[in-house]
Amino acid sequence: MFVDRVKIHVKAGDGGNGAVAFLREKYKPFGGPAGGDGGKGGDVILIATSKKHTLYDFKYTKRFKAQNGEHGKGKRQHGKNGKDLMLEVPLGTVVIDAQSGQILCDLIQEGQRCVVAKGGKGGRGNAHFATPTNQAPRYAEKGHKGEDRWLILELKLIADVGIIGLPNAGKSTLISKLTKAKPKIADYPFTTLSPVLGVMDLGDGKRIVLADIPGLIEGASEGKGLGLEFLRHIERTKLLLHLIDVSDFRQMDPIQAFKSVNSEMEKYDPKLLERRQIVVGTKIDALSNRKLLNELEEEFKKMGFPFVAVSSVTGEGLKELKEVIIGEIEKLTAAVIGR
Structure with missing residues (x-):
């Protein structure tokens, strides 16, 4: 427990x-x-x-x-x-x-x-x-x-990367693909009832620790859902992977989903928005219109966030995501050392 x-x-x-x-x-x-x-x-x-x-x-x-x-x-x-x-x-x-x-x-x-x-x-x-x-x-x-x-x-978990997003955004599946973590996964909201740590081995003794933070919902900063209970674990992370489900635009607009989670983080602690974020579009294997991914990439680029589209089922985009994570962590580490 x-x-x-x-x-x-x-x-x-x-x-x-x-x-x-x-x-x-x-x-x-x-x-x-x-x-x-x-x-x-x-x-x-x-x-x-x-x-x-x-x-x-x-x-x-x-x-x-x-x-x-x-x-x-x-x-x-x-x-x-x-x-x-x-x-x-x-x-x-x-x-x-x-x-x-x-x-x-x-x-x-x-x-x-x-x-x-x-x-x-x-x-x-x-x-x-x-x-x-x-x-x-x-x-x-x-x-x-x-x-x-x-x-x-x-x-407060000590992790290099925190994985955040709404429930069922694919966080548990993604961390299981990027690391050797084995979170319990099921088809219902709040699949993850507690944070899960995983280690991405880079070789030569180097590693990146990732934490799967349970899904945030609107009102999490006020105690709704599971968000408030685990928001504190984001505080120590250097980098955030912000997952949004792009498989069904009709269910929730990805931009709105992104803003919803960021809003709850800001209400909990405005400093959390200072964390570097990588936006990850998930479940692209279930997306019929791939042109929408280009539109999302442009939108997030305007907002100042890198965007990577992945499928944890087929493995598409995972290699690129790993490279982006490694690059961002190296930049953040170099910036701290250079102070």
Whole structure:
């Protein structure tokens, strides 16, 4: 099950109490104070890993607590520190304080860590409080409480290319042809109920990661359909493949379909329209009048968008599309490096 947003509670370990103890030694009143310090409580730490692709582990288990520090002991023995609690999360996880809304960290690199709750400091034993006028203190510090807070974990997929479009535009079929991804495909709206990642292998260790984003509909930015739930996954992509079904102009005008999806992205976050887009006309194997493709290409060219027509069934246009994707990604990468 794909889970990309959860709310959890984390509690760091409490610090151990300092000890009140005395040694029986010559020339020391009452044997001398010898209470050891309490151990520090364990931290709660999130660690980013590529081994996980969903926040499913946090769907049913909501509360996580690190180990408390041990209390101090006699003979100045320090209490053992509590173990840190390490929680693995997928790359792309944004950690938000549920109360303040503050973003605590954005985990996008393998092994990146974020301490979300700090363990309490251990209390000092009575050995620390001896003075010339009070050589046998009978008190010690209590351990400090560990931090606790509610967190919102929000996963934003890290992909080079996001595939968007209305339901049944052919996104799932296309990603299965461009990569080795195997999304579930069926003949009904919202075929894709969760984002699907696929990798396009370019050889020499180079690759392009594509994400199939579930279909957007009019009103998605207001919570209709599945769009709002997954619009956040577009935010990290460098390039968008905007698929439009050209097999039946009578059902919906391709230009209108394109504008409809862009409108929802703009309502969600205007910055999304700054992403470079390639318009992909799909299902051309079912199109009887091929002259319409030339008209569409001219229209999108005027709007500043490259247009590629493909058929995932026959394979027509897929090679050209791959070349365009590779070229655009190389340009975007070079532009970032050149800054």
